[in-house]
Amino acid sequence: MKGAGEPRRRPATIAVVRFVLASASPARLSVLRAAGIEPLVRVSGVDEDAVAAALTDPTPAELVTALARAKADAVAAEIAAAEPDAVVVGCDSMLRTAQGEVVGKPGTREAAAKRWADNAGSTGYLVTGHAVVRLTGGEVSERAQGHVSTAVRFGRPTEAELDAYLATGEPLHVAGGFTLEGFGGWFVEGVDGDPSSVLGISLPLTRRLLAEVGVGVVTLWNTPNAQ
Incomplete structure (x- = not known):
């Protein structure tokens, strides 16, 4: 018998659906490809500032989950006619620093330099929100969302x-001003938790959310013996 706190799960379907990644992140795409999924990539164009402004004093988890949901919903509406049977996955990540500040992409060299001055030698928490929208026959049939926090x-x-790191331009355009898989990996001592979430998409969380909307992750793998 399931415990009261366990998420509701639908039976996983066998029918193959299209996996759509609502993100332009090369790191997320790389993680999915390495894990056996070749997604259709669509960028949402969501106004993240407007989504955040509509929330009242959100926690970091609530903020990234709301942003992920907005991205997934926008892309689902855009591709419903062309991809009527699909699962759309939206993602968003932010860093909660040791000082309690919640930060996204630095955007400028100066902001990235300050971010590293504040974070060096400390532990921050990368909070990643995911939202899954399932389309069936061109209509939204199921939704699921969740988040994960990983210590960095x-x-x-x-x-x-x-x-030299700032000169690469890499930290300006990634959540928290660092990467694990790129140049920034030289300066990360370790992670405690799900390493794939630090790359932008948590494979364990995505698997659980897919199960909640009735899709078994192995039915999405692009290997001949996956099913």
Whole structure:
């Protein structure tokens, strides 16, 4: 018997549906491809500031989940006619620093430099929200959402190392101002929790959310013996 706190799960279907990633993130795409899924990529164009402004004093988890849901809903509406049987996955991530600040992409070199000055030698928490929308016959039939938090232990790059990292441009355009799989990986001492969530898409969480909307993840794998 299921415990009262366990999420409702529908029987996983065998019918193959289209997996749609509502994100332009190369890291998320790379994670999915390495894990056996070749997604259709569509970028939502959601005004993230407007979504955030509509929330009243959200927690980090509530904020990233709301943003992920908005992205998934926007893309689902856009592709429903062309991809009537699909699952759309939206994602968003933010870093909760050791000082309690919640931050997204730095955007500028100056902001990224300050981010690293604040985070060096400390532990932050990357909070990643996911939302799944299932389309059946061109209509939304199921939704699921959730989040995961992973501790990130930052190293202490030297001034020369940090200048070189900032010069790559990489930290300006990623949540928290760092990556695990790129140049930033040299300066991350370790993670406690789900490493795939630090890359932008949590495979375990995505699997659970897909199950909630009736899709078994193995039916999406692009290998001949996956099912």
